Amino acid sequence: MFYFRTVTVNPPLPERIARLRDLSYNLWFSWHSPARELYREINPGLWEQVEHNPVKFLQRVHREELDRVAANQHFLEKYDAVMARYDRYMSEEKWFQQTYPRFKDKNIAYFSAEFGLHESLPIYSGGLGVLAGDHTKSASDLGLPFVGVGLLYKHGYFNQFINPEGRQETYYPDLNFNEMPIIPVVGESGLDTTVSVELPGRTVHIRIWKVQVGLSQLILLDADLPLNMEEDRKITGQLYGGGREMRIAQEIVLGVGGVRALRTLGITPAVWHINEGHSAFLTLERLREMVSQGVPSATAREAIRANTIFTTHTPVPAGHDVFDRDMTEKYLAELCRDTGMDCDTLLELGWDAQQDEFNMTVLAMRMAGFCNGVSKLHGEVTRQMLHRFYPAIPVEEVPVTSVTNGVHTRSWIAEVWKNIFSQYLGENWADKVTDPAMWQRIDEIPDQVIWDTHMYLKEQAIQYIRDRIKKNCRRNHGSEALIAEAGGVLLPHALTIGFARRFATYKRAALIFNDPERLAAILNDLDRPVQIVFAGKAHPKDGEGQELIKKIIDFSREEPFKGKIVFLENYDINVARHLVHGVDVWLNTPRWPMEASGTSGMKAAMNGVLHCSVLDGWWPEAYNGKNGFAIGHPGDLQLHETQQDKSDTYYLYRVLEEKVIPLYYDRQNDIPGQWAAMMRSSMRTIIPIFSTARMVMEYTDRLYAAAIDRGIAFMESNYAAAEQACRFKRFIQENWHHVKVERTDSNGRWDMQAGEELVVGSVVKLGPIRPSEVAVEIAFGSDQGPYISNLNTIIMELKETLGDGTYRYTGKVPLSQGTYGYTVRVRPAHQYMYGKFEIPLVRWAECF
Numbered sequence: 001m002f003y004f005r006t007v008t009v010n011p012p013l014p015e016r017i018a019r020l021r022d023l024s025y026n027l028w029f030s031w032h033s034p035a036r037e038l039y040r041e042i043n044p045g046l047w048e049q050v051e052h053n054p055v056k057f058l059q060r061v062h063r064e065e066l067d068r069v070a071a072n073q074h075f076l077e078k079y080d081a082v083m084a085r086y087d088r089y090m091s092e093e094k095w096f097q098q099t100y101p102r103f104k105d106k107n108i109a110y111f112s113a114e115f116g117l118h119e120s121l122p123i124y125s126g127g128l129g130v131l132a133g134d135h136t137k138s139a140s141d142l143g144l145p146f147v148g149v150g151l152l153y154k155h156g157y158f159n160q161f162i163n164p165e166g167r168q169e170t171y172y173p174d175l176n177f178n179e180m181p182i183i184p185v186v187g188e189s190g191l192d193t194t195v196s197v198e199l200p201g202r203t204v205h206i207r208i209w210k211v212q213v214g215l216s217q218l219i220l221l222d223a224d225l226p227l228n229m230e231e232d233r234k235i236t237g238q239l240y241g242g243g244r245e246m247r248i249a250q251e252i253v254l255g256v257g258g259v260r261a262l263r264t265l266g267i268t269p270a271v272w273h274i275n276e277g278h279s280a281f282l283t284l285e286r287l288r289e290m291v292s293q294g295v296p297s298a299t300a301r302e303a304i305r306a307n308t309i310f311t312t313h314t315p316v317p318a319g320h321d322v323f324d325r326d327m328t329e330k331y332l333a334e335l336c337r338d339t340g341m342d343c344d345t346l347l348e349l350g351w352d353a354q355q356d357e358f359n360m361t362v363l364a365m366r367m368a369g370f371c372n373g374v375s376k377l378h379g380e381v382t383r384q385m386l387h388r389f390y391p392a393i394p395v396e397e398v399p400v401t402s403v404t405n406g407v408h409t410r411s412w413i414a415e416v417w418k419n420i421f422s423q424y425l426g427e428n429w430a431d432k433v434t435d436p437a438m439w440q441r442i443d444e445i446p447d448q449v450i451w452d453t454h455m456y457l458k459e460q461a462i463q464y465i466r467d468r469i470k471k472n473c474r475r476n477h478g479s480e481a482l483i484a485e486a487g488g489v490l491l492p493h494a495l496t497i498g499f500a501r502r503f504a505t506y507k508r509a510a511l512i513f514n515d516p517e518r519l520a521a522i523l524n525d526l527d528r529p530v531q532i533v534f535a536g537k538a539h540p541k542d543g544e545g546q547e548l549i550k551k552i553i554d555f556s557r558e559e560p561f562k563g564k565i566v567f568l569e570n571y572d573i574n575v576a577r578h579l580v581h582g583v584d585v586w587l588n589t590p591r592w593p594m595e596a597s598g599t600s601g602m603k604a605a606m607n608g609v610l611h612c613s614v615l616d617g618w619w620p621e622a623y624n625g626k627n628g629f630a631i632g633h634p635g636d637l638q639l640h641e642t643q644q645d646k647s648d649t650y651y652l653y654r655v656l657e658e659k660v661i662p663l664y665y666d667r668q669n670d671i672p673g674q675w676a677a678m679m680r681s682s683m684r685t686i687i688p689i690f691s692t693a694r695m696v697m698e699y700t701d702r703l704y705a706a707a708i709d710r711g712i713a714f715m716e717s718n719y720a721a722a723e724q725a726c727r728f729k730r731f732i733q734e735n736w737h738h739v740k741v742e743r744t745d746s747n748g749r750w751d752m753q754a755g756e757e758l759v760v761g762s763v764v765k766l767g768p769i770r771p772s773e774v775a776v777e778i779a780f781g782s783d784q785g786p787y788i789s790n791l792n793t794i795i796m797e798l799k800e801t802l803g804d805g806t807y808r809y810t811g812k813v814p815l816s817q818g819t820y821g822y823t824v825r826v827r828p829a830h831q832y833m834y835g836k837f838e839i840p841l842v843r844w845a846e847c848f
Ligand SMILES: *Cc1c(COP(=O)(O)O)cnc(C)c1O
Pocket: 125, 126, 127, 128, 130, 500, 501, 502, 571, 572, 573, 576, 597, 598, 599, 600, 601, 603
């Protein structure tokens, strides 16, 4: 091997349209189709050939073609309009500056192992990455000072091919970074800016790249440098590739290298957001930084917790990264040395004693003061899953909240719908996307317009599917007859169901094949035909997922399914876009409650594609009986896996046969009126709530703002508050055994009248703990068997100091009709404790 450097020489752009180059390096183009149209118009064929990548496009386009459009008045008008819009977007004041002027220059750092922004930047595998990409885009729309941190994978995630036997084959492309909308960060000397991390016995150097996403920045780390050993160059080779050792190295590069990259660039985040456990090592690097400045490690931990947010994304055990002791010790040895902590103490931070392994989710949970799941249901499931780490407090009070996911509306709503919204809701509808009142006006769009728009998108989607299948067939050396057949799959007027997502087993892609005869009858009804489009990749190590693909393809090649079931290969953002725009129904059949949120259904629903789903993830929050379809009921879900599969199969066929198909084919003048009404309902109820605009505002209002304030307060006066929080925690933990609710009286009777107050008095022993350091509460809720659920609390007042560390408290609860359980409890409370259970201790009244 020999050393070389790369230069890229671009053809010069005519002066008049020179800003096409700037535009090509800002992912803003990915959600503004008039911007993309400029490139397409110059040379449509080339635009397709370069996979909608404007950087690559400008490198390949001929000078004559550029000269031609630069002299075309019509083109220049469009160009000027796009540029004016771009300049306005980049300079105007936005929601965050208006709402939080005091945080104007507080950076929010968002770490994620994958970012899905556009097909020209294939560094994502699925929903997690697309969510991170959509988060980054909405952060820009809302004006947050936002910087994403991720890895730049030389081979991205794999491309999927289906071979003639119907099996998935994988191919990792060699990405040419010089052709992508990314820029290497160079220092004053003109050389690449690099940082380094220590791995066992060596140092790994990392180059920093930058992606501009509207106003947001994305920093990408790249270890593929000639300075590194051959093995280390592969650390940023494949997303989710390699074994455990590769994974821990990747996560050190992301977490530790990411913090160092931000420092090198002079970016000082006020909030650190860990998007899934992969990047949790960032907390250890921050620990190392503070300790090396002389902050005691326990104090540093409090300061880190103060402004760290952790979002967990999966209840599936395989989705949580774990490492054994030897590997963790080996890889964290250097960090241990630098923090002056012995390795056991450092490992303790992420140690899961029950499983005897180091767990990135546990590390993130312990080091982040704010923790959330990604739908209400997933919040509940996560609290249950993590309850074993908080055994002293009730499961519903485990300090994990939820912020339901969303999608970036401007990226996912079809252009023709956007135009209709402009017409019926007003030109600036996109700026008010979270306003439910505006979306009421969707009802003014006539059935005819709704249906024509949808059918237009459906025809486009079917054309796209046919073209792709033809192309694949050619690549697989199919006969001319086969290729012609591929060009005729799917009927434009038949009810079309879409199912596209990663082929993880819990998503049960093949559920609908459980009764092939019944399915065949459904698809082959001559009056009311139905067809299904599948797409999705299975991880190369997921044998079961690959078998599912094979199974579906086998079905799709034989009667009675041929031509009615198709499998589209290489699912990515571009395929997703076509499908969520243009099928009729979006099917989702995860095994409950494994789908933390799911987002593809939101994309579909926003385009009036009706969601038909198990009541899992986000769907229970959105489904209202009129805006889509539910498979089964929320009540009968506590079933064993095989029972659940059976039950869901039964309800899936029933909802199709009894609801979906009859409604779709109930036509008047060729328009399904009730269906169109459901499409309107879907858009009206889902767009304002399940957008990343709402989601990022919610993160900001509920978590970022609190974390910024806490972070500032904890660092002030040389970490005085962090120190105090730390001392308080230690003091409470050492003295909690003194706390006791000694006696409780109340006026509670079995026959109270509505409007009466329940008056409760307690004698509480605190020992050396002061009354100002606890909250004494009446806890009450519905009395359901052995527990109180739907817990409410009312703080009791200190009435009397009885001496000897004992106090009398009283409180009142106004009661409305119902049966209640109530009791008294004591928990730690302090101005520096966030939420109720920053210290997860509580003492309940024993008997009264
Ligand atoms: C939205 C999206 C996903 C997420 O799909 P789910 O069904 O929510 O899991 C995955 N992959 C791509 C390419 C997407 O666009």
